[in-house]
Amino acid sequence: MTILITGEEISKVLGIAVPDDIEIDQLVPLGYPFQGRVLSFLTSERYISLLLKSSALPYAIFLLPELKEKVPASIITIAVDDPVWFFYSLFNYLALKKEHIKTYQSPLAKIHSSAVISSVGVHISDGVIVEPRAVIMPGVFLGEDVVVRAGAVIGVDGFEHKRTSKGILSVVHDGQVRLEAGVEVGPNCTVIKGFSYRDTVLGGFTKLDAMVHFAHCAQCGEECLIAANAMIAGSAQIGSSVWIGPSASVSSQVKIGDHAKVTLGAVVTKDVDSYQQVSGNFAVPHQMFLKHVISVSRGKS
The missing domain is CATH 3.40.1390.10 (MurE/MurF, N-terminal domain)
Structure with missing residues (x-):
């Protein structure tokens, strides 16, 4: 090295x-x-x-x-x-x-005139679409056929502030965001830049709905579907073909296995196994959640 x-x-x-x-x-x-x-x-x-x-x-x-x-x-x-x-x-x-190389933009990409693309540190591949008012910051790789919807912000520094004896120290993000081929980022999403020791990654053909927050160093596999207002916290590790429902929250460094399902509004603070479905705040296996809801309902009747 x-x-x-x-x-x-x-x-x-x-x-x-x-x-x-x-x-x-x-x-x-x-x-x-x-x-x-x-x-x-x-x-x-x-x-x-x-x-x-x-x-x-x-x-x-x-x-x-x-x-x-x-x-x-x-x-x-x-x-x-x-x-x-x-x-x-x-x-x-x-x-x-750290120095960034000059931005590369494929002639086969379609970038709206109101989008803001950094002049350095961005790679835009063939077939990419960037809609109005989207912002692409330095340190971003957009794979083939990626779609960035209107108002989305990709590659901004995230919420990393340290309390020290000399006051609060804000940490510069020096890593990358990688959106692999076929990824779609919905309107007004934020995808935060990673650090040099761990990039932020959305795997191929993953789709984010509107207003999803995908934090620094979070990574997901291929073909994940993440619905509106979901929050994926820093360094979360999400497998492939995962469903994350509207307004769900995934805590930092949590691991979610392939084909798992996180239902509407769930708050995930512990690892989720492959093919498992979780619900509630704090999230538990879905059937356990339903039994609890039924028991509470019967107790009130």
């Missing part, structure tokens, strides 16, 4: 002492898969188990001084008073340095 930043540059940017010979490939929070020499951060002893469960250990880590002796000796430790601030300040510095 290409070296992203050295210890010498980290020292200059953050004003702390870091060994000059450190070479970092990527910045990744704990809990996400990675390869190479990764810099992460640790704020509490309760997250050490998450660190040790990782398929690979970080190369280096920002942490509180009292945690230095509690992590494996193979990890380079950088003791600081606020690991969150130091990690995301460096993350933002690198994100803002």
Whole structure:
């Protein structure tokens, strides 16, 4: 992998002492898969188990001084008073340095004159349709025959703000949105840009109804149908051929298996198995939900 930043540059940017010979490939929070020499951060002893469960250990880590002796000796430790601030300040510095290539727009695409397309960082493939007032920000890939309906916004930065000792720090989104072939994004939807460690992805022929919010790093497989006003939170992982009903909410990092169904207004806070149907707030298997409704109704009669 290409070296992203050295210890010498980290020292200059953050004003702390870091060994000059450190070479970092990527910045990744704990809990996400990675390869190479990764810099992460640790704020509490309760997250050490998450660190040790990782398929690979970080190369280096920002942490509180009292945690230095509690992590494996193979990890380079950088003791600081606020690991969150130091990690995301460096993350933002690198994100803002990132360069985008010039936008490519296929001559076979149909873009309405009132649509706003970034001049950099966008790839628009053959057969794409972008309707009036849609906005395509940098870091967006539109596969063949993608349709972006009127007023949709693709690739905007999302809701990622960190409370730190120096105040709230907003995190720059440095990843991508990938809409694979045949995806349709309905009117006034928002599809949020991912981070360098996890893109936002809509699989082939997935269809979003109007006013769906698809958050950063959320990913779904092929041929999903997501109805109006649904909210898919950050890093949710949705399989293929999934139905998500109107005004349903899927919490962050939840996994939903292939062919699952999430019914009208359900609030999903736990993983959903393939072919399972869930209902309610909080969502439970659909038949269990119906039994509960019947029991409540009988109790009132």
